[in-house]
Amino acid sequence: MNAPVAPPKRTRRTKGGLTLVDVARVAGVAPITVSRVLNSPEKVSPDLVQKVRAAIERTGYVPNLLAGSLASTKSRMVAAILPTIAGSVFIDTVQALTENLAAAGYQLILGQSGYENSREDELLEAIIGRRPDGIVLAGIMRSEQGRRRLQASAIPLVETWDLTPTPADMLVGFSHEDIGQAVAEFLYQRGRRRVGVISASDERAQRRNRAFLQAAVRLDMQGADGKIPFHTISAPGTAAGGRAGLRALLADHPDLDAVFCSSDMVALGVLTEAHKLGIDIPGRLAVVGLGDQPFAAETYPALTTVHLDGRKMGQIAAQFIIDRIAGTPIPEVVRNIGFTIVERESA
Amino acid sequence: MNAPVAPPKRTRRTKGGLTLVDVARVAGVAPITVSRVLNSPEKVSPDLVQKVRAAIERTGYVPNLLAGSLASTKSRMVAAILPTIAGSVFIDTVQALTENLAAAGYQLILGQSGYENSREDELLEAIIGRRPDGIVLAGIMRSEQGRRRLQASAIPLVETWDLTPTPADMLVGFSHEDIGQAVAEFLYQRGRRRVGVISASDERAQRRNRAFLQAAVRLDMQGADGKIPFHTISAPGTAAGGRAGLRALLADHPDLDAVFCSSDMVALGVLTEAHKLGIDIPGRLAVVGLGDQPFAAETYPALTTVHLDGRKMGQIAAQFIIDRIAGTPIPEVVRNIGFTIVERESA
DNA sequence: TTGAAAGCGCTAACAC
DNA sequence: GTGTTAGCGCTTTCAA
Numbered sequence: 225m226n227a228p229v230a231p232p233k234r235t236r237r238t239k240g241g242l243t244l245v246d247v248a249r250v251a252g253v254a255p256i257t258v259s260r261v262l263n264s265p266e267k268v269s270p271d272l273v274q275k276v277r278a279a280i281e282r283t284g285y286v287p288n289l290l291a292g293s294l295a296s297t298k299s300r301m302v303a304a305i306l307p308t309i310a311g312s313v314f315i316d317t318v319q320a321l322t323e324n325l326a327a328a329g330y331q332l333i334l335g336q337s338g339y340e341n342s343r344e345d346e347l348l349e350a351i352i353g354r355r356p357d358g359i360v361l362a363g364i365m366r367s368e369q370g371r372r373r374l375q376a377s378a379i380p381l382v383e384t385w386d387l388t389p390t391p392a393d394m395l396v397g398f399s400h401e402d403i404g405q406a407v408a409e410f411l412y413q414r415g416r417r418r419v420g421v422i423s424a425s426d427e428r429a430q431r432r433n434r435a436f437l438q439a440a441v442r443l444d445m446q447g448a449d450g451k452i453p454f455h456t457i458s459a460p461g462t463a464a465g466g467r468a469g470l471r472a473l474l475a476d477h478p479d480l481d482a483v484f485c486s487s488d489m490v491a492l493g494v495l496t497e498a499h500k501l502g503i504d505i506p507g508r509l510a511v512v513g514l515g516d517q518p519f520a521a522e523t524y525p526a527l528t529t530v531h532l533d534g535r536k537m538g539q540i541a542a543q544f545i546i547d548r549i550a551g552t553p554i555p556e557v558v559r560n561i562g563f564t565i566v567e568r569e570s571a
Numbered sequence: 572m573n574a575p576v577a578p579p580k581r582t583r584r585t586k587g588g589l590t591l592v593d594v595a596r597v598a599g600v601a602p603i604t605v606s607r608v609l610n611s612p613e614k615v616s617p618d619l620v621q622k623v624r625a626a627i628e629r630t631g632y633v634p635n636l637l638a639g640s641l642a643s644t645k646s647r648m649v650a651a652i653l654p655t656i657a658g659s660v661f662i663d664t665v666q667a668l669t670e671n672l673a674a675a676g677y678q679l680i681l682g683q684s685g686y687e688n689s690r691e692d693e694l695l696e697a698i699i700g701r702r703p704d705g706i707v708l709a710g711i712m713r714s715e716q717g718r719r720r721l722q723a724s725a726i727p728l729v730e731t732w733d734l735t736p737t738p739a740d741m742l743v744g745f746s747h748e749d750i751g752q753a754v755a756e757f758l759y760q761r762g763r764r765r766v767g768v769i770s771a772s773d774e775r776a777q778r779r780n781r782a783f784l785q786a787a788v789r790l791d792m793q794g795a796d797g798k799i800p801f802h803t804i805s806a807p808g809t810a811a812g813g814r815a816g817l818r819a820l821l822a823d824h825p826d827l828d829a830v831f832c833s834s835d836m837v838a839l840g841v842l843t844e845a846h847k848l849g850i851d852i853p854g855r856l857a858v859v860g861l862g863d864q865p866f867a868a869e870t871y872p873a874l875t876t877v878h879l880d881g882r883k884m885g886q887i888a889a890q891f892i893i894d895r896i897a898g899t900p901i902p903e904v905v906r907n908i909g910f911t912i913v914e915r916e917s918a
Numbered sequence: 919t920t921g922a923a924a925g926c927g928c929t930a931a932c933a934c
Numbered sequence: 935g936t937g938t939t940a941g942c943g944c945t946t947t948c949a950a
Contacts, residue, residue, distance in 0.1 A: 256921060260920090267919075272920085286699050286720075287700050287943090290646060290943080291926090292943080293637050293926095294944070295943080296945055297945095319656050322656070322682075326683070329697075331698070332680065333680045334665075335679075350636075350678055354678065355636075373631075464869070467869070493869050496869045518810060519866060521810070521811075522810035522811070522814070522839055523839075524843050592927080592928095601938080603936075603937065604935090606929060607935095616935060635927055635928070637926090637927080638929090640942090641926090641928070642941080643930080643942085
């Protein structure tokens with residue numbers, strides 16, 4: 225039974241790609257030495273480093289990071305999961321993430337979950353299956369199953385753009401409830417008494433709206449019929465949705481004197497429709513957006529809006545993950561970065 | 572010399588993660604059967620599929636795609652390389668890419684090269700090192716070294732948002748020269764005779780501008796001094812840049828009657844500044860943007876602009892890569908999808 | 919400081 | 935249909 229069996233000759237599967245072994249042969253060293261030159265050159269004598277670098281140069285070798293990741297159980301990839309990237313407010317966050325992660329040697333992989341959470345499950349499998357060293361979520365993970373899978377994966381996780389008493393792991397964001405309340409109070413202070421809302425239907429917007437409505441009722445800013453006029457559009461909100469929303473609101477509530485929009489894009493639509501209808505802004509109607517997108521300061525009139533620091537969230541999220549991987553203690557794993565109402569001309 | 576050496580006992584390095592072997596043990600089958608259930612269930616008998624699926628469910632197993640990629644030399648990842656994602660025109664393309672690739676089981680990895688091409692080389696190494704099954708470039712690869720590395724990697728490549736007689740591989744885009752010429756002719760037909768340009772400094776914009784200037788000179792649309800006024804801002808263009816640009820142009824050329832802007836965002840700034848200065852648009856000044864971003868139809872006045880179909884480019888690029896991987900013959904690897912001038916109110 | 923051997927977790931290639 | 939074996943290209947572990 226112990227008789228050695230003649231080893232069957234197998235064809236190599238290699239696609240002819242250059243490997244570390246080839247470079248080692250060219251440089252006249254062991255493969256592991258090439259690996260060390262790549263990953264920890266300080267552990268290799270200068271002349272060997274020299275030799276190996278020359279061999280890499282000569283051959284045009286590009287290390288296979290997939291193989292490295294498998295062996296080291298470190299993928300040097302971080303995943304970002306967004307509802308959608310189109311017309312989205314998360315772009316600054318993604319930009320900051322990419323920049324900060326790239327500087328630390330990490331690559332971003334992007335997943336779009338859709339606002340309907342339709343593909344969330346398979347997306348999560350595709351992401352976790354690639355064993356990223358960290359995951360950044362735009363928003364919070366609300367599905368209980370999703371949370372369990374993420375926690376079971378033990379991958380460092382950062383939720384963003386929201387605040388919750390029960391974060392799955394780390395969190396950087398702000399309170400949507402606080403925004404709704406703050407905008408209502410802001411409009412009250414500016415003398416507005418008949419407010420309305422035009423909003424996309426996503427969950428975060430709805431929480432802002434709820435807080436806005438509560439504060440508005442408390443401050444007695446209802447319409448003549450005792451209600452706060454409300455128009456819902458599908459997420460993500462568009463300028464066209466804002467235009468339709470303003471017409472709908474005014475049809476039933478001609479005495480409206482302020483509108484809170486779920487995004488700057490929606491607010492832009494409101495401004496445009498108001499122009500068309502000959503409605504003076506801010507004279508007759510105040511308009512407040514959300515996001516402080518680059519164009520918000522350049523509309524006519526300039527848009528009063530809620531500034532959210534997307535870059536900062538991206539930067540902090542990246543740092544969270546880098547620190548967690550490095551084992552650096554993180555004093556506060558939940559960071560509320562707040563928001564500011566930027567008062568321009570439209571309100 | 573051939574005496575067998577006692578095998579040294581090594582500790583397993585495994586981090587306690589669940590593997591395919593564990594699932595196989597639970598299901599009472601060979602590891603390869605689990606692999607088949609995951610990748611080609613039609614080759615496994617229904618009752619074994621059943622058993623294995625149950626074991627996967629029970630254990631919460633998530634396949635390690637890194638290991639699968641290494642073994643199969645297929646990563647099921649596609650890389651997109653952009654100058655920058657912030658305020659960028661490429662977002663629709665990225666969105667369409669992600670959607671179409673996800674539907675085919677591919678994940679997107681994102682790389683930002685910066686407009687300065689500063690990090691392009693290390694980015695390329697980080698991307699190629701991950702052995703994506705395809706690479707999509709926003710723009711064309713101009714660096715000779717970059718082209719060589721990409722070609723040496725033999726990874727299917729799609730250049731986008733441009734046209735070149737010498738594509739590195741596949742290409743879907745449109746001619747920036749044609750745009751410049753078409754816009755000049757459009758303005759001429761609308762009776763404009765004193766045109767100017769406000770443009771970001773990126774290379775594609777400059778080619779549009781060159782063609783625009785040539786056509787404008789040919790059509791005798793120069794200013795009184797025989798020159799076409801020109802204002803350059805840094806890339807990517809912003810509304811603030813557009814405002815500054817309009818002031819600069821008018822200072823030297825008060826008789827200007829049309830402006831061609833390098834992006835809709837720049838054009839938005841021009842509209843806003845014109846409002847401030849009391850300049851009637853389109854009465855005294857025509858404004859043309861580029862990109863037909865969602866807000867372009869909703870500015871006041873609505874922006875005349877060049878429509879570029881970012882989604883279509885993303886969709887075609889995804890299809891190119893999917894077909895190439897599948898070995899499907901691709902009749903035309905260079906696709907000019909053209910552009911259209913969308914005439915609205917501003918010109 | 920350098921190297922040999924043994925994995926990392928999966929799939930291709932080849933039997934039965 | 936199912937299983938056995940030998941890699942994929944790298945890094946960890948251990949030894950010198």
